[in-house]
Amino acid sequence: MMQKSKLTLVNPQTGNLAFKIYDIDTLQAFDHIQRLNYYALIWVKKGKGTLKADFSEYKFTANTLMCFSPYQPFMIMSDSEEVKVTIIHFHPDFFCIHKHQKEVACNGVLFNNIYCPPVMEVKEPVSNKLEMFMEQIKNELQSDALAQYESIISYLKLFLITASREKTQQSLSAYSQKEAQNEEPFILQNLKDSIEEHYKTKHSASDYARMLTISTKSLGKLTKKHFDKTITNLIAERIVIEAKRELYLTDKTIKEIAYELGYSDEYYFSRFFKKNVEISPQMYRETVGFNRLATGR
Template sequence: MANQSVFTLINQQTGNLAFKIFSFDDNRHFDHLQRHNYYSLIWIKKGEGKLKADFSEYDFTGNTLFAFSLYQPFMLSSENIKGVAIQFHPDFFCIHKHQNEVACNGVLFNNIYQPPFTLIDEISSLAFESLYEQIQNEMQNQALAQYELLVSYLKIFLIKASRLKAEQLPNFPENTSQKEPFILQNLKNSIESNFKIKHSASDYAEDLNISAKALAKITKTYFNKTLTDLIAERIVIEAKRELYLTNKTVKEIAFELGYEDEYYFSRFFKNNAEVSPQLFRETVGYGRSAN
């Protein structure tokens, strides 16, 4: 389109995308299944439609910010959207290594318990618009310390978006008993504590002293996912983190995640991530840079 603008930085060592921003005024970028070896922030300024991500489907309207992690599958169905996108490879900026500074991992990205989007209010919209313009200006200006300035703008964008997302806690229906949210919090705690050793839904039902059928119904109602999906997502997120941040073998990672058979684990990873552990490592990590 005539008013579309795309700015891209390429990693000179690998030839892969490092950092990219672009504006869009239709859905052609996102109307097919996306699985990228980089992070994507997609800000829908105007329009509405449906998002398919992982195992779920959501309706969306304007002033919504999507955040998708490495190889996370997503697709947008819409005919009238306008907005901007920011995409970055972990070699350009690693959210794991900068967790103490930015704290977006588990909030914006890799949050298996909440939908992968944040609603943007008017004040935040002005702040994000200003940041995007600064990034765009810097992308056109290959001056001294361009990389450092771009990372600074990206950090601010991620921090503001993470704060906004953190404020938007799940809204439980009014007729919900107090017991169910309490069980959900216990379930989240149990998954975080046990996902490396407990892989079946029945394990968690037993942990929480609730029937598997009842827990399955509650999980589907509040997270729009099955409990099996939640467990699988959590295991894959940890595996991706290990593949990127460490030089452990796939066999070592599999064993640490409770899988004695490396090949069974590799099949499980590929079924859920649509990419083998080895290809994920080749295209994303092991973290080569200091970022």
């Protein structure tokens, strides 16, 4: 695989990747399941193919931005001979979207949105802005100027803010079209609200079907049709997102986190987490880290 550029920052305390931006002309490295311990932004500028992420499959074409959070499973299969891709990786210790939610607002938009595909179309003039931010980041990485990290983080924030605004606008337009065509029943919005309110205490599909006064089978058909996921998938993903957040942002014990998420048995919770993330909660904390107030960004 030919790499035109590879610009990397390493955390001097841990020796682990902090930030990396690079260009590639093949997607071969992603043709098997990926579970990275950092955030990944994959901008396909030329090429097309299929993305498998979490429990779903999506077709993509040129000018597509894919966004993945730590240990989110995905794989990309290309259908094109000519491919052009730019990739940004950043570790939560370099920039944590949870801690900077008010500044960037990309959590739940670019990342950790269980109802929306982790992809967005990148069109002009947005693509020009994102390209400019990437070039500024590359320039900073090639220099040893004062406040290099802070400058890179500033451009990364601008990249995330711009992409979040565009994806939000695209989602609103898509929702308006669906609403006009009555493609997404009102009950699904009630399901979203119910999961958000009760995911810590209600973990079964039948719980939500009863709350919404609909049969589990009928509700399951709706979620599969509109989200391409089962109700159980949606609930599990929401629990995992919160578990990851607690493991990173706090120093609570696994037992405390499990209890807060409705699991009286710490070991049952750990098995549930490992089934969905493929590593234990403790390993997630050790590889992704947790918020260190003195040094964390």
